[in-house]
Amino acid sequence: MKRGLGLYAVAAYAFLHLPLLVLAVFSFNSSRFTIWQGWSLAWYRAALQDGQLGEAAWNSLLIAVASTVLSTVVGTLCAYGLWKRDSKLLSGSLYLSLVTPEIVTGISLLVFFQWIFRFLHVQLGMHTVILAHIAFSLSYVVIVVMARLRTFDASLEEAALDLGATEWQAFRRVTLPVLAPGIAAAALLAFTTSFDDYVITSMVAGVDSETLPMVVYAMARRGANPVLNAISTLIVAVLGSLIVLSERLRES
Amino acid sequence: MDLVLELQGVSKHYPTHQAVNEISFAVERGAFFALLGPSGCGKTTTLRLVAGFEEATAGDISLNGRSINQLKPYERNVNTVFQNYALFPHLTVRGNVEFGLRQQGADQLAKKVRDVLDLVQLSGKDDRFPAQLSGGERQRVALARSLVLQPDVLLLDEPLAALDPNLRKQVRGELKSLQRRVGTTFLFVTHDQEEALSLSDQIAVMNKGLLEQVGTPEDVYLRPRTRFVAGFLGAVNWIDGIGVRPEATRISRTADGERCISATVRSSVFLGNCFQVETVCRDGQCVVAEVPRLDGSFAPGEPVHLWWDPADELRL
Amino acid sequence: MTQLRRLFLAPAGVIMGVLFLVPLAIMLAYSFLTRGAYGGVTAEVTGDNYQRVFDPLYAAILLRTFVMAGTATLGCLVLGFPLALFISRAGPRKNLYLQLVILPFWTSFLIRTYAWMFLLRDTGLINSALLAAGLVHQPLPLLYNEGAVFVGLVYGYLPFVVLPLYATLERLDKNLLEAAADLGARPWVTLTRVMIPLCAPGFRAGALLVFIPCLGAYLTPDLLGGSKTVMVGNVIQNQFTTARDWPFGSAVSLLLMAIVMVLLMLLIRRGGEKLV
Numbered sequence: 001m002k003r004g005l006g007l008y009a010v011a012a013y014a015f016l017h018l019p020l021l022v023l024a025v026f027s028f029n030s031s032r033f034t035i036w037q038g039w040s041l042a043w044y045r046a047a048l049q050d051g052q053l054g055e056a057a058w059n060s061l062l063i064a065v066a067s068t069v070l071s072t073v074v075g076t077l078c079a080y081g082l083w084k085r086d087s088k089l090l091s092g093s094l095y096l097s098l099v100t101p102e103i104v105t106g107i108s109l110l111v112f113f114q115w116i117f118r119f120l121h122v123q124l125g126m127h128t129v130i131l132a133h134i135a136f137s138l139s140y141v142v143i144v145v146m147a148r149l150r151t152f153d154a155s156l157e158e159a160a161l162d163l164g165a166t167e168w169q170a171f172r173r174v175t176l177p178v179l180a181p182g183i184a185a186a187a188l189l190a191f192t193t194s195f196d197d198y199v200i201t202s203m204v205a206g207v208d209s210e211t212l213p214m215v216v217y218a219m220a221r222r223g224a225n226p227v228l229n230a231i232s233t234l235i236v237a238v239l240g241s242l243i244v245l246s247e248r249l250r251e252s
Numbered sequence: 253m254d255l256v257l258e259l260q261g262v263s264k265h266y267p268t269h270q271a272v273n274e275i276s277f278a279v280e281r282g283a284f285f286a287l288l289g290p291s292g293c294g295k296t297t298t299l300r301l302v303a304g305f306e307e308a309t310a311g312d313i314s315l316n317g318r319s320i321n322q323l324k325p326y327e328r329n330v331n332t333v334f335q336n337y338a339l340f341p342h343l344t345v346r347g348n349v350e351f352g353l354r355q356q357g358a359d360q361l362a363k364k365v366r367d368v369l370d371l372v373q374l375s376g377k378d379d380r381f382p383a384q385l386s387g388g389e390r391q392r393v394a395l396a397r398s399l400v401l402q403p404d405v406l407l408l409d410e411p412l413a414a415l416d417p418n419l420r421k422q423v424r425g426e427l428k429s430l431q432r433r434v435g436t437t438f439l440f441v442t443h444d445q446e447e448a449l450s451l452s453d454q455i456a457v458m459n460k461g462l463l464e465q466v467g468t469p470e471d472v473y474l475r476p477r478t479r480f481v482a483g484f485l486g487a488v489n490w491i492d493g494i495g496v497r498p499e500a501t502r503i504s505r506t507a508d509g510e511r512c513i514s515a516t517v518r519s520s521v522f523l524g525n526c527f528q529v530e531t532v533c534r535d536g537q538c539v540v541a542e543v544p545r546l547d548g549s550f551a552p553g554e555p556v557h558l559w560w561d562p563a564d565e566l567r568l
Numbered sequence: 569m570t571q572l573r574r575l576f577l578a579p580a581g582v583i584m585g586v587l588f589l590v591p592l593a594i595m596l597a598y599s600f601l602t603r604g605a606y607g608g609v610t611a612e613v614t615g616d617n618y619q620r621v622f623d624p625l626y627a628a629i630l631l632r633t634f635v636m637a638g639t640a641t642l643g644c645l646v647l648g649f650p651l652a653l654f655i656s657r658a659g660p661r662k663n664l665y666l667q668l669v670i671l672p673f674w675t676s677f678l679i680r681t682y683a684w685m686f687l688l689r690d691t692g693l694i695n696s697a698l699l700a701a702g703l704v705h706q707p708l709p710l711l712y713n714e715g716a717v718f719v720g721l722v723y724g725y726l727p728f729v730v731l732p733l734y735a736t737l738e739r740l741d742k743n744l745l746e747a748a749a750d751l752g753a754r755p756w757v758t759l760t761r762v763m764i765p766l767c768a769p770g771f772r773a774g775a776l777l778v779f780i781p782c783l784g785a786y787l788t789p790d791l792l793g794g795s796k797t798v799m800v801g802n803v804i805q806n807q808f809t810t811a812r813d814w815p816f817g818s819a820v821s822l823l824l825m826a827i828v829m830v831l832l833m834l835l836i837r838r839g840g841e842k843l844v
Contacts, residue, residue: 002657009654009665012647016672016726019683022693026686034686034696078580081573090577093584099828101784103801104821107808108591111818114608115594135587138580158305159338161325163352163397167572173351177342196676199786203808213678220682220791224691232679239675247667 020236027229034224043230053215053231060212063126063201064194067133072187074134075141076179080171082142083149094139105136106203113204125206132204133197137190144189148182181250188246192239255317256281256437257302257405262311264297271297273461274311279405279439279454284431286448287441289458290484295441298458299407302439303332315404326355331398335409337390339382345369345393346378352401368400372430387415388423399434408440412447424450445485449473457481479568488566489539495566501541503529503556512557515539517550531556592822599818609814617819626803626820633799636714636789637782640721644778645771647722648729649764655730656737666734673727681791684720685711688792712794720788725781729774736770737763776835780828800824 030040047053082091097105109132113124156178160170176183198213205211212235219228257279264272272294279285287295300306302313304325312319320328331352340348349365358364369375372392382390391411398406411427412420428451431438442448448455449469457464457472457480465477476482479495488495491513507514515531518538527543529550539558543549550556602612620626655665672680687693688710695707710716744766748758786801793799800820807817 005650005654005657008650012651012654013668015647015723016669019687019723020672020675020680023679023683023686026693034691034693035700074579074583077576081576081580084573087577087581090581090584093588094580096829097584097588099780099832100825101781101786101801101828103784103786103804104825105588107804107817107821108595109587110808111594111598111814112587112591131587135583138583142580153336153338155334155336155338156340158325159332159334159340160351161305162303162330162332163401164326164355165351166324166326169355171572174340174342178340180342192674196678198678213676216678216682217791220678220685224686224689228682229686232676232682236675236679240671243671243674 020232023229024233024236027226027233029226029229032224032226043226044234046227047230047234050227052210053212056210056212056215059126059209060195063129063133063209063211064191066130067137067194068187068191070130071134071137071141071190072183075138075186075190076145076183078138079142079145079149080175083146091142094142097136098139098143102136102197102199106132106200109135109200110203123206124204124209126209128204128206129201129209129211132200133194136197136200137194140189140193141186144186145179145182148179148185152178184246185250188243192243195239253278254281255279256315257439258312258314259298259302260312260314262298262301262308262313264294264301264306265309270461272301272308275456275458275461275463276311277456277463277466279437281437282435283453284428284438284451285440286452286455287439287458288443288445288448288455288484290443292460293458294461295443295458296409299332299409299439299441302405303330303407304328329401329404330407331401331403332407332409333391333394333398333411335411335414337382337394337414339390339393339397341382344379344381345374345385348382348393349378349397349400351397356401364400365396368396371399371434372396388419391415391423395430399436403436405437405439408438410442411440412442412444420447427451449485457484459484476566476568482566482568487540489541491533491537491539493567495568496560496564497566498528498540498542500560500564501539502559503531503541503543503550504559505554505556507557511562512559513539515556515558517552517554517556519552520549522549531558533558592825595818595821598815599822601815603813603815614815617816618823620816621820621823629798629803630800632797633783633785633801636717636721636797636799637779637785640718640725640782641775641779643718643722644726644729645774648726648774649733649767649771651726652730652733652737652770655734666730669727669730677724678787680724681720681787684716684723685791688716688719711792712797714793714797716792717785717789717797717799720792721782721785724788725778728777728781732773732777733767733770736767736773740766772835772838776832780831783828784824 026034026036027043028039028041029036030042031037078090078094081087109128113128117123152175156174157170160174161167165173196213197211198217201211202214202217205214212231216228216231216235219225219231255278259278260276261274262272262276263270263274275294275298287298289295297306301308304320304323304327308321313321315328315330320330340351343351346365349368350361353361353364365378366375369378372395374389374392374396377385377389382393385393391414395406412423415423424447427438440451452469454466455469455472456466459480465472465481467475472481473485476485479488482488482495487498489498489501504512513533515533518530518532520530521528522545524545526545527549529541529543531539531541533539541558598609599617600613600615601609602614602616604610621630651669655662655669658665685692689695690707690709690711692711694710695704698704699707740763744762745758748762749755753761784801785799786805789797789799789802790805793802801824804817804820804824807813807820811817
């Protein structure tokens with residue numbers, strides 16, 4: 001049975017990885033058709049020279065950083081508070097937000113913003129996207145940090161109090177440092193989900209706030225486009241390295 | 253008597269049960285004081301009440317004559333050595349030991365840390381992390397971390413429970429000599445009566461939230477005031493309402509003296525330093541006697557006579 | 569501590585309240601109103617929107633959504649279990665193999681879905697290869713059908729199944745398997761009559777983690793499916809863009825959420841375990 005399992009695993013890993021690998025390989029294809037005709041960096045050049053793409057990438061980065069910082073801070077504090085004593089309403093809302101389909105989240109926020117815009121003179125734009133990203137990242141952060149807190153030794157906080165620290169000092173000087181890896185993992189999760197998000201962003205983005213996923217989606221919809229292969233490979237390479245890097249850091 | 257810690261009528265109620273029920277005792281300065289009892293008797297709760305992690309529902313706790321009921325843990329000059337030591341994993345040994353001093357904004361940190369590490373014989377290990385230390389070493393860091401703050405009372409929660417059994421005797425001796433050297437009052441919690449007897453100057457025996465007896469080791473062992481204390485501190489044979497400990501129960505093949513009871517040997521187990529002889533009396537009662545090895549053994553089925561020194565009786 | 573705790577919970581509370589609960593409440597209100605002439609809503613209260621959901625057209629879409637989500641979940645479980653088994657038996661390289669499963673998931677869902685477009689379309693890699701090899705004379709319609717959506721869903725959510733199954737396998741008491749062997753069970757029997765039943769919690773967790781997102785799938789059917797493979801998520805999006813029927817879209821959304829919540833309650837109660 002072991003050999004059969006091994007063969008199966010090879011097939012399964014192939015299924016999981018080949019699509020992206022194929023995409024990567026063909027991003028270097030000199031022909032724009034799916035017949036291999038030699039190596040070329042033409043598509044990468046086109047991708048990196050595209051102004052619209054550059055702007056969209058910059059927007060995505062800005063949004064991801066802003067929403068990650070805010071949702072990680074708010075989420076960590078929230079997880080800690082809930083760990084001390086649960087609030088059914090808050091944790092219920094967070095779990096509900098987790099299982100809400102993205103399309104519903106996106107639309108509910110669109111509806112909400114449009115309703116708000118009756119009273120305020122604002123439009124959809126970067127700020128609405130950032131708010132939306134914070135809203136859906138929050139539950140991810142809380143889940144990850146809560147999981148870390150479950151393995152956290154509460155007597156460490158008591159020891160800190162015993163040695164003269166107040167509750168806030170104990171949190172800052174003992175709990176936070178010990179939780180740091182978990183918080184970093186939560187931040188990474190928030191960042192990658194924000195950077196990659198299409199559904200929710202497309203609903204609440206304004207004219208000036210096109211993101212990288214939106215561009216990718218439009219290109220994918222329009223049909224075969226070798227530049228898209230290059231962009232895809234770049235994105236996957238960057239995100240992939242980020243994750244591998246964080247794993248290495250975590251293990252050290 | 254210079255009393256450093258006094259509990260008067262202290263109680264702790266939980267919605268489901270009463271953990272501590274109106275206990276009162278006093279601890280002399282410089283003493284090694286034990287709270288002894290089975291699990292669930294309230295001894296750990298009492299310790300936590302003194303430390304400030306729980307609030308008493310009734311009664312008064314005073315340190316150096318002043319009531320500390322309302323004070324938070326970080327406001328009391330009392331420090332705790334936790335059962336699992338609770339060393340901060342992200343700080344070195346030095347970082348851990350300094351922690352309380354930094355909170356106080358004290359000066360001469362380096363010297364104080366060095367001195368206390370010397371005291372617990374951990375010099376040279378300042379830069380290690382808790383994960384790199386053995387169990388015994390970790391306990392010493394926990395001790396150093398608390399002692400460096402010179403508390404009025406040092407609380408220890410089952411200090412020997414987390415250690416390897418073969419280490420325990422040695423650490424016991426080290427703890428005792430440490431306390432003698434430092435002179436700080438130690439208040440510790442244990443369920444092991446051998447530990448309590450060997451380490452303490454005074455023992456408070458607790459059971460189901462109540463304080464059964466406070467006294468010296470000899471007091472609670474030789475002159476127990478309740479059947480519970482008698483039974484918890486060691487084995488007892490109850491014969492017609494009178495208690496006699498197995499080591500005080502004598503066996504003889506001949507009946508001399510009036511106070512003998514006849515019995516038949518049921519079994520004799522060789523324990524190394526003595527024989528544990530189980531006998532059955534005429535009324536079916538089982539009596540265990542500890543016979544020194546040099547006195548020889550008894551065979552099952554042998555008829556024998558049991559007797560004891562009246563001074564060894566426990567009349568409760 | 570309580571003041572500190574309240575301070576800690578406050579920002580999250582505000583965010584959840586304003587950006588999650590209030591929008592849902594607005595949608596709830598809209599679902600009972602009527603569509604305006606130019607989109608938006610008018611103040612006319614009605615229950616029609618919820619009735620319309622059960623029209624044959626939309627009922628069929630709902631049914632298809634359930635069937636697709638169900639088959640995708642089944643596919644994930646069947647394909648994922650042997651992989652989880654392999655990883656749990658892999659010895660020292662366990663962690664590496666596990667990371668290799670999780671890594672693609674962490675990159676980009678959108679791009680991973682596009683990758684299948686690249687493979688399956690008429691001018692895509694598979695067809696080009698088949699044509700070039702002379703195995704077919706016309707490109708096969710691999711894209712824009714239910715098969716493509718099925719593949720896309722399984723590809724997207726397989727890691728979600730491998731993780732809980734792996735966790736359950738790790739926690740399995742190896743002694744039980746040895747006991748089965750000791751009592752005469754051959755490997756296959758041990759697998760089917762001891763190991764798989766004992767992994768029930770893992771299967772439940774995995775099923776939950778795949779079925780529910782699949783119910784609300786939007787991107788996968790949108791990019792990989794055709795007009796005949798519309799799922800509930802696409803219907804909802806349509807109502808808020810081209811169809812401009814916000815009240816109806818709201819009703820469908822809330823119905824979808826209600827279904828998800830009911831499923832969760834049923835599955836969690838039966839399992840009795842916490843999700844995280």
